[in-house]
Amino acid sequence: MPRIIMGVESSCDETGVGLVRLHDDGTVELLADEVASSVDQHARFGGVVPEVASRAHxxxxxPTVRRAFDAANLTLSDVDAIAVTAGPGLAGALLVGVSAAKAYAAALDVPLYGVNHLAGHIAVDTLQHGPLPTPSLALLVSGGHTQLLRIDDIAGKITEIGSTVDDAAGEAYDKVARVLELPYPGGPPIDKAAKEGNPKAIAFPRGMTGPRDPAFDFSFSGLKTAVARWVEGAQARGEDIPVADVAASFQEAVADVLTAKAVRAATESGIGTLVISGGVAANSRLSALAAQRCAEAGIELRVPRPRLCTDNGAMIAALGAHLVAAGVAPSPLDLSADPALPVSTVCV
Incomplete structure (x- = not known):
């Protein structure tokens, strides 16, 4: 059985390379996690520019591969299998990672696994908290995705039970940050500003929470618009914008909806473990409110440390290790990227 798995991630604006060791008992040990981000190159545009991201990858x-092997004190000849993000993501960015992984796999004569980026966000939790109980519920919250997923088998059976119908939570953060003239990406600066604000100062709407709305779907477009309209109104009246209060009230609305729906889904499904992952999982209010509500509902909460929540190669290597342990067949070397790869397809 392969022991050292290399993971390559290039779905958006981070080039990630991770190395893990698969042990006989099925546990996965993180050996290296190196990331090169091109976020600064996109900041002046207020969002990711696909062509810029591809060139940065x-x-x-x-260089990122070299740093990972140096950090792990390994060489390429130590690699037993390679996993790479095949989708979803930006087409050009994905192709860079897939092409690199195919070249390494062919040169080293090791199996290649084209894996799902979203499943990687869930698998990464096992690097910190150990094997994932099944079934588990995952709340995946990032710049491009907001989903509730039932995990019956991380290596092969993931079912979507809810998703955003418009803006993802992370996308709403970026747009609200722009309205408040805060830096891109919007998550960290809004989180920081919110700590000084009153979350009850402004009653922003909780989208998709009406009695006739889908129980486990999300909508943040209306909330983003409500913030923009509130700020425009205050400016028209000649008032100073209370950035901290707006940030805190917006953040509370997002965290309230996310945690309420996740806990409800887990409770109604009889699932005792909730995993929150993706870039927005690093948000302080989301994790605090989730911890409070999970404790009240008797649900175990697992949130990876912030470094593991954002896009990285470690999560792809971890998922690759679980596929190897489960005996999943490798992908063919003519593997291609799929920007719209559904979460139900864990390995291509």
Whole structure:
């Protein structure tokens, strides 16, 4: 059985390379996690520019691979299998990672696994908290995705039970940050500003929470618009914008909806473990409110440390290790990227 698995991630604006060791008991040990981000190159545009991201991946791939192997004190010859994000993501960015992983797999004559980026966000939790109980519920919250997923088998059976119908939570953070003239990406600066604000100062709407709305779907477009309209109104009246209060009230609305729906889904499904992952999982209010509500409902909460929540190669290597342990067949070397890969497809 392969022991050292290399993971390559390039779905958006981070070039990630991770190395893990698969032990005989099925546990996975993190050996290296190196990331090169191009976020600064996108900041002046207020969002990720696909062509810029692809070029950054090309420039960063080999240096990031070298740093990962140096950190793990390993060489390429130690690798037993390679996992790479095949989707979802930006087409050009994905192709850089897939092409690199195919080249390494062919040169080293090791199996290749084209894996799902979203499943990787769930698998990464096992690097910190150990094997994932089944079934588990995952709340995946990032710049491009907001989903509730039932996990019956991380290596092969993931079912979506709810998703956003418009903006993802992370996308709403970026847009609200722009309205408040805060830096991009919007998550960290809004979280920081909110700590000084009153979350009850402004009653922003809780989208998709009406009695006739889908119980486990999300909508943040209306909330984003409500914030923009509130700020525009205050400016029209000549008032100073209370950035901290707006940030805190917006953040409370997001965390309230996310945690309420996740806990309700777990309770109604009889699931005792909730995993929150993705970039927004690093948000302080989301994790605090989730901990409070999970404790009240008797649900175990697992949230990876912030470094593991954002896009990285470790999560892809971890998922690859679980696929290897489960005996899943490798992907063919003519593997192609799929920007719209559904979460139900864990390995291509």
């Amino acid at each position: 090309l420039e960063a791939m080999v």
